[in-house]
Structures are given as structure tokens and as C-alpha cells.
Amino acid sequence: MEMTLRWYGPGYDSVSLEQIKQIPGVKGVVTTLMGKQAGEVWTEAEILELKKAVEDAGLTIAGIESVNISDDIKIGTEKREQHIANYIETLENLGKAGIHMVCYNFMPVFDWTRSDLARVRPDGSTVLAYNQDVVDKIDPAHMKESVEKMSNGFVMPGWEPERLSRLEALFEAYKDIDEEKLFHNLVYFLESIGEVCEKYDIRMGIHPDDPAWPIFGLPRIVRNKEWIVRLLKAVDKPYNGITLCTGSLGSNPANDICDIIKAAKGRIPFAHVRNLKYNSERDFEEAAHLSSDGSMDMHAIMKALYETGFDGVIRPDHGRMIWGEVAMPGYGLYDRALGAVYLQGLWEAIDKESGKN
Ligand SMILES: O=C(O)[C@@H](O)[C@@H](O)[C@H](O)[C@H](O)CO
Numbered sequence: 411m412e413m414t415l416r417w418y419g420p421g422y423d424s425v426s427l428e429q430i431k432q433i434p435g436v437k438g439v440v441t442t443l444m445g446k447q448a449g450e451v452w453t454e455a456e457i458l459e460l461k462k463a464v465e466d467a468g469l470t471i472a473g474i475e476s477v478n479i480s481d482d483i484k485i486g487t488e489k490r491e492q493h494i495a496n497y498i499e500t501l502e503n504l505g506k507a508g509i510h511m512v513c514y515n516f517m518p519v520f521d522w523t524r525s526d527l528a529r530v531r532p533d534g535s536t537v538l539a540y541n542q543d544v545v546d547k548i549d550p551a552h553m554k555e556s557v558e559k560m561s562n563g564f565v566m567p568g569w570e571p572e573r574l575s576r577l578e579a580l581f582e583a584y585k586d587i588d589e590e591k592l593f594h595n596l597v598y599f600l601e602s603i604g605e606v607c608e609k610y611d612i613r614m615g616i617h618p619d620d621p622a623w624p625i626f627g628l629p630r631i632v633r634n635k636e637w638i639v640r641l642l643k644a645v646d647k648p649y650n651g652i653t654l655c656t657g658s659l660g661s662n663p664a665n666d667i668c669d670i671i672k673a674a675k676g677r678i679p680f681a682h683v684r685n686l687k688y689n690s691e692r693d694f695e696e697a698a699h700l701s702s703d704g705s706m707d708m709h710a711i712m713k714a715l716y717e718t719g720f721d722g723v724i725r726p727d728h729g730r731m732i733w734g735e736v737a738m739p740g741y742g743l744y745d746r747a748l749g750a751v752y753l754q755g756l757w758e759a760i761d762k763e764s765g766k767n
Pocket residue numbers: 475476513514515521522567568617620655682727740
């Protein structure tokens with residue numbers, strides 16, 4: 411496994427590459443071109459510039475998180491073909507630059523959703539949290555204002571101002587899209603990019619929906635073992651894989667993460683490993699990565715990855731805000747660094763005890 415940290419790119423991240431380089435065991439980052447709108451081409455020159463910035467700091471680009479998919483592709487509008495052609499060109503340019511892992515998601519309109527970006531935990535840290543009752547009261551048309559107030563002035567992934575100002579039109583465009591249509595459009599997209607992925611040995615990792623159930627009346631499909639297995643079978647090629655995100659899949663306690671890891675064996679190019687604390691059926695909050703701080707068994711998760719031969723890119727996911735750090739919610743340095751080292755500690759122990767090494 412290759413331990414990394416997510417880095418948002420020059421000008422977008424409060425964490426520097428120099429800081430990331432000092433986290434033990436972290437040799438690479440997963441990054442993106444933040445300024446790009448979904449549907450646009452990433453040129454070779456832009457990719458090489460990003461690559462140079464990372465490599466000049468002594469790190470590597472282990473993969474891209476994310477090359478976002480436009481709503482036109484998800485809905486299947488007449489702009490879909492052009493956007494897919496642009497996506498293929500982007501993959502070609504990434505492949506030429508030696509980048510072989512790409513994360514994306516297929517959530518309509520929103521990326522991840524939380525009701526609280528700074529809930530205070532008993533230890534005084536603040537975390538992202540989700541409460542269904544609060545979300546049920548949010549009028550999606552006014553979400554722009556609420557999110558802007560909550561995000562400390564940072565741009566949140568998937569919640570870019572450009573997208574939020576088109577909410578009403580977007581909801582309208584999705585009105586006939588149910589789970590089956592969305593799934594069909596996802597398969598269509600994956601089939602269309604097969605050739606370029608195979609040519610450049612690019613492994614695509616779809617990120618699960620977060621939380622793992624439909625919200626605001628919009629369909630969400632990458633949310634449990636059944637859908638994941640169905641998707642892996644529908645395009646049964648090594649390039650079609652998943653980003654195993656424990657926090658997203660784990661938002662639904664009915665999801666057995668270790669079982670999903672086993673079911674997706676060999677098809678997990680990327681893993682996001684973090685812990686959550688369930689407070690009730692309708693409320694969860696993020697926790698430190700350490701098992702005892704939340705509700706998940708991180709040792710069992712790392713062991714399932716180990717035992718299924720996981721050889722992909724991995725990163726800690728959302729961290730708590732601790733020690734007075736001011737950063738994009740979930741993406742400070744300190745708690746993610748603790749997470750990266752803890753996960754490597756688990757892996758080292760599992761590896762040594764396996765007797766294989
Ligand atoms: O929850 C997060 O912050 C990330 O895991 C997602 O934003 C993820 O990058 C996207 O869904 C993948 O496209």
C-alpha cells in the first residue's frame with residue numbers, strides 16, 4: 411500500500427507539501443486541478459505543471475482525487491458526448507504524465523453532505539457531523555448561503571460556488587433520473603472510457619456516496635455491497651474499481667465494510683480510511699482515526715485490506731480540527747497526520763504478525 415495525503419493544490423490548501431513530506435511514511439499526494447469545472451479538458455501542460463510542483467517538493471502524485479464527472483454525463487443530456495470526449499482526453503493526458511489512478515464520484519448535484527462542519531467533541535476538537543433531522547429541514551435552494559457560512563471561507567469539494575448557484579436548474583434536470591437511469595449512465599460512461607484506461611493502465615476508483623443513502627430526493631447508488639458488486643460486474647474489467655471509503659460506506663451501520671472489501675477484492679485502487687461515531691440512527695459525527703474514539707474497528711478494516719492483497723493508494727480521510735489549526739473542514743494537517751501514522755502502525759503490526767515478512 412502507498413500512504414498518501416490529499417492535497418488540494420497550489421493556492422487552495424492551508425497545508426504545504428513541505429509539511430506533508432515530514433509525515434512519516436507519506437511519500438505521495440492525491441491531488442487535483444481545483445479550478446477546473448467538471449466537463450473541461452485538463453491539458454498536458456496543466457498536468458505537468460502540477461506534477462512539477464509536487465515533485466519539486468520531493469513527493470509524487472499517487473493519483474488524482476478527483477476528475478469530476480459533469481451532471482450532463484450523470485443525467486445523459488445532449489452535452490454528454492462532448493464531456494465524455496473531454497474526459498477521455500484528460501485521462502490520456504494523465505496517462506502520458508504517468509498517473510495511473512483516478513478517483514471520481516457519481517453523486518447527483520452534491521458531493522458529500524454534512525449538517526455541521528464544526529461540531530465540538532468532548533475533547534474540544536471539532537468535526538464534521540450529520541444529523542438527518544437538520545438535513546430534512548434544509549431547503550436545497552438555500553444551501554448556498556448555509557454552506558458559505560459554515561466553511562471558514564474555504565471552497566469545499568463538490569460545493570463550489572459555481573455549482574451551488576445553479577441548484578434550482580440542476581434539481582429540475584434530475585427530475586426524471588431514478589436509480590436505474592443513473593446506473594445506466596454510469597455504465598455508459600465507464601464503457602466509453604475503457605479504451606483509454608486500458609491503453610494507459612489507469613485504474614478508476616468510484617467514490618461511494620456520502621452519506622450512503624439518497625438525500626434531497628436525488629438518487630444515490632454507490633452505497634452498499636449490492637450496488638458495488640453490480641457495478642463491478644456490469645463493467646467487469648480491472649480498470650473499473652472503487653475507492654473504498656470507510657467513512658462514507660460506514661455512514662450506514664448496516665454496511666459491513668470488511669465484507670465489502672472482500673467482495674471488491676482486486677478492484678480497490680484507492681482507500682480512504684477513517685472512523686465515525688454513531689450517536690443514533692439519525693446522527694453521526696466524525697472521530698479520530700483510532701478505533702476507540704469512534705464506532706468502527708480500524709484494525710479489522712486494515713486487516714481485511716491486507717488479507718485481500720490490497721496494493722493501492724491509501725489515505726487518512728477527514729481529520730478533526732485540533733491544536734487550534736485553521737483549515738478547510740476535515741482537511742487540516744495535524745489530525746490527518748496522526749491518522750496516517752496510526753494506519754501505518756496497524757499495517758506494520760498486521761504485516762509482521764502475518765509471518766510473511
Ligand atoms: O469526503 C471527502 O472529502 C472526499 O472523500 C470526497 O469529496 C471525494 O473526494 C469525492 O467524492 C470523490 O470524487
